[in-house]
Amino acid sequence: MREFILRRVLQLIPTLILISIVSFTIIQLPPGDYVTTYVANLAAAGEELSEEEIMALEAHYGLNQPGYIQYIKWITNFVQGDMGLSFYWDRPVNRLIGERLMLTMIMSFFTLLFVYAMAIPIGIYSAVRQYSLADYVFTFIGFIGLATPNFLLALIFMYIGIKAFGASAGGLFSTEFLDAPWSVARVWDMLKHMWLPVVIVGTAGTAGTIRVMRATTLDELGRPYVETARSKGLREGPLTMKYPVRVALNPILSTVGWRLPEIVSGTVLVALVLNLPTTGPLLWRALMSQDLYLAASMIMILSTLTLIGTLISDILLAWVDPRIRYGERGTT
Amino acid sequence: MDNLLEVKNLQTHFFMAEGVAKAVDSTTFSIRRGQVLGVVGESGCGKSVTARSIMRMVRPPGHTVDGEILYSRDDQNGQVMTLDLLQLPATGTEMRAIRGGEIAMIFQEPRASLSPVHRIGDQITENILLHQSVTQAEAEDIAIEMLRQVHIPLAEQRMDAFAHQLSGGMCQRVMIAMALSCHPSLLIADEPTTALDVTTEAQILELMQGLQADLNMAIMFITHDLGVVADMADEVAVMYLGKIVEQGAAADIFRDPKHPYTIALLESLPRMDQRREWLQTIRGVVPDPYITLKGCPFHPRCADFMPGVCDEILPQPITLEDNREVRCLLYTEHAHQESAPVAEETSHQ
Numbered sequence: 001m002r003e004f005i006l007r008r009v010l011q012l013i014p015t016l017i018l019i020s021i022v023s024f025t026i027i028q029l030p031p032g033d034y035v036t037t038y039v040a041n042l043a044a045a046g047e048e049l050s051e052e053e054i055m056a057l058e059a060h061y062g063l064n065q066p067g068y069i070q071y072i073k074w075i076t077n078f079v080q081g082d083m084g085l086s087f088y089w090d091r092p093v094n095r096l097i098g099e100r101l102m103l104t105m106i107m108s109f110f111t112l113l114f115v116y117a118m119a120i121p122i123g124i125y126s127a128v129r130q131y132s133l134a135d136y137v138f139t140f141i142g143f144i145g146l147a148t149p150n151f152l153l154a155l156i157f158m159y160i161g162i163k164a165f166g167a168s169a170g171g172l173f174s175t176e177f178l179d180a181p182w183s184v185a186r187v188w189d190m191l192k193h194m195w196l197p198v199v200i201v202g203t204a205g206t207a208g209t210i211r212v213m214r215a216t217t218l219d220e221l222g223r224p225y226v227e228t229a230r231s232k233g234l235r236e237g238p239l240t241m242k243y244p245v246r247v248a249l250n251p252i253l254s255t256v257g258w259r260l261p262e263i264v265s266g267t268v269l270v271a272l273v274l275n276l277p278t279t280g281p282l283l284w285r286a287l288m289s290q291d292l293y294l295a296a297s298m299i300m301i302l303s304t305l306t307l308i309g310t311l312i313s314d315i316l317l318a319w320v321d322p323r324i325r326y327g328e329r330g331t332t
Numbered sequence: 333m334d335n336l337l338e339v340k341n342l343q344t345h346f347f348m349a350e351g352v353a354k355a356v357d358s359t360t361f362s363i364r365r366g367q368v369l370g371v372v373g374e375s376g377c378g379k380s381v382t383a384r385s386i387m388r389m390v391r392p393p394g395h396t397v398d399g400e401i402l403y404s405r406d407d408q409n410g411q412v413m414t415l416d417l418l419q420l421p422a423t424g425t426e427m428r429a430i431r432g433g434e435i436a437m438i439f440q441e442p443r444a445s446l447s448p449v450h451r452i453g454d455q456i457t458e459n460i461l462l463h464q465s466v467t468q469a470e471a472e473d474i475a476i477e478m479l480r481q482v483h484i485p486l487a488e489q490r491m492d493a494f495a496h497q498l499s500g501g502m503c504q505r506v507m508i509a510m511a512l513s514c515h516p517s518l519l520i521a522d523e524p525t526t527a528l529d530v531t532t533e534a535q536i537l538e539l540m541q542g543l544q545a546d547l548n549m550a551i552m553f554i555t556h557d558l559g560v561v562a563d564m565a566d567e568v569a570v571m572y573l574g575k576i577v578e579q580g581a582a583a584d585i586f587r588d589p590k591h592p593y594t595i596a597l598l599e600s601l602p603r604m605d606q607r608r609e610w611l612q613t614i615r616g617v618v619p620d621p622y623i624t625l626k627g628c629p630f631h632p633r634c635a636d637f638m639p640g641v642c643d644e645i646l647p648q649p650i651t652l653e654d655n656r657e658v659r660c661l662l663y664t665e666h667a668h669q670e671s672a673p674v675a676e677e678t679s680h681q
Contacts, residue, residue, distance in 0.1 A: 232462055243447055323494070
């Protein structure tokens with residue numbers, strides 16, 4: 001097992017290098033760079049910049065150098081923990097991302113918790129009582145949850161919030177805590193605000209996970225080993241939990257990691273609508289304004305999260321499924 | 333008669349969108365204490381459903397709609413008492429105590445029948461702890477002892493193994509160890525060697541015979557392999573389309589089959605001492621389960637079909653000499669012929 005983990009961690013390194021090159025290249029692919037966007041914006045506002053001023057700007061941001069030198073400079077600083085400067089915000093990327101990344105991860109964690117706490121029991125119930133009234137109801141709600149775009153749900157909740165409670169549903173903090181330093185009161189305030197985006201973002205995930213859990217459990221319920229367990233005289237409830245559900249959880253567990261980046265990047269629209277201080281809107285704006293280092297750094301962080309997530313999934317799966325664990329040694 | 337299990341008029345039907353499939357349709361047979369009953373028949377004739385009906389393990393859309401399953405057990409005073417398993421709630425305490433404790437079952441796919449994610453030892457001790465009042469440590473000792481009895485080498489180490497680390501034959505030995513760990517009075521073996529190669533099959537059969545003699549338990553041995561039945565069974569029940577068409581002592585049935593279906597089955601066995609161009613087969617296929625045939629269910633395929641009789645009257649079981657039960661109109665007053673047919677010369681092709 002230790003060997004397995006070590007090998008997987010080592011495999012991350014070349015993957016990350018490749019991702020950093022590809023993402024840096026792709027961001028530079030659209031014609032022009034931050035300065036061209038900036039100049040175009042100024043021109044639209046009726047202000048003209050001279051050739052020298054433009055050159056000076058390019059030199060200032062290091063954009064006059066060839067792409068690979070920009071890349072090498074950026075990646076060397078990146079691994080040392082310095083993610084460069086955001087052109088648009090004119091602030092170091094580190095400071096820009098810091099709190100947002102933490103808030104995003106907290107929200108992702110609660111969303112994940114919400115999704116599994118709702119979806120796994122419902123999925124099991126729907127499978128065990130297949131074609132029952134409750135199964136149909138959950139299936140119906142589940143499909144609506146899958147089909148409704150999250151941002152629409154966010155708008156509906158905001159509308160209800162304003163109409164019924166006269167309160168704005170946006171943001172993660174009350175006004176008085178917006179720029180306050182961290183304190184117990186601020187954390188409490190955040191948690192009070194967080195349930196709504198968690199529910200909104202989690203709905204589609206919950207609906208999807210219910211379907212997966214129901215399908216895998218149904219698959220396992222008919223397996224011979226379940227019949228063996230029944231032939232021993234086990235009670236139906238413990239039997240279901242110990243055998244088919246235990247096996248059906250494997251695919252759910254093994255995709256835990258994939259959910260991390262999905263939640264981080266998939267919440268852009270909801271975050272925009274609800275005005276959440278998470279990473280989604282920041283990445284969106286960075287890409288729109290060709291804010292090179294900010295965009296590249298964020299994509300790098302997301303990729304790293306994805307890879308770590310996948311690694312966690314693989315380790316979890318090897319841990320829960322002996323067939324995979326022992327497959328490593330080549331036994332049959 | 334010292335019957336351990338008496339199945340009377342058992343009816344288990346599957347209620348499907350396409351209609352009702354009568355998988356088991358008024359099946360009647362009995363198993364004596366310490367005796368091996370071989371149940372033979374083609375795929376889909378209701379053998380496995382019969383077994384699951386006895387275990388009360390038929391899953392929806394299947395339901396046992398009628399019949400009696402009379403099971404005789406010794407009560408605390410050593411008195412034999414008989415109870416109808418169909419009267420017990422299928423998942424109730426009493427039925428669960430019988431299931432696994434007094435009637436155990438082994439299955440066709442030994443590896444798939446063991447949990448992929450639980451250790452062998454855990455699965456065996458679970459059965460022991462369910463039915464015996466012993467501690468975890470004692471249960472483990474019993475489990476190891478059972479693994480030794482089924483000739484699994486390095487029994488202690490194997491307790492920690494997973495199913496995928498063992499061969500199919502080893503998995504079936506584990507299943508047998510698990511099934512016999514509580515000394516059941518009846519073992520239902522549902523095609524336990526079908527998925528194994530012939531060498532392993534022979535070993536498993538030998539093992540089962542040895543254990544059956546040692547433990548004095550009855551076995552209901554379900555198979556489609558007549559050779560295996562000849563090897564294992566004291567008594568044979570031949571099943572066709574949810575009905576037992578013939579039951580009798582194994583030796584008698586192999587020497588002198590009465591039902592045309594049994595005759596045809598035995599004729600379609602390839603033989604070492606005869607060279608034939610063609611393998612003898614039974615013409616036609618098992619009919620659509622959703623259609624209830626009028627008359628005898630075997631009449632469209634029968635070599636001795638009597639028009640106007642077999643397609644009109646549903647045969648009832650008749651007891652012939654030497655305790656043979658046959659469901660065939662040839663042995664009733666409906667038969668036109670003076671004597672029962674001799675089928676070996678008739679051409680089925």
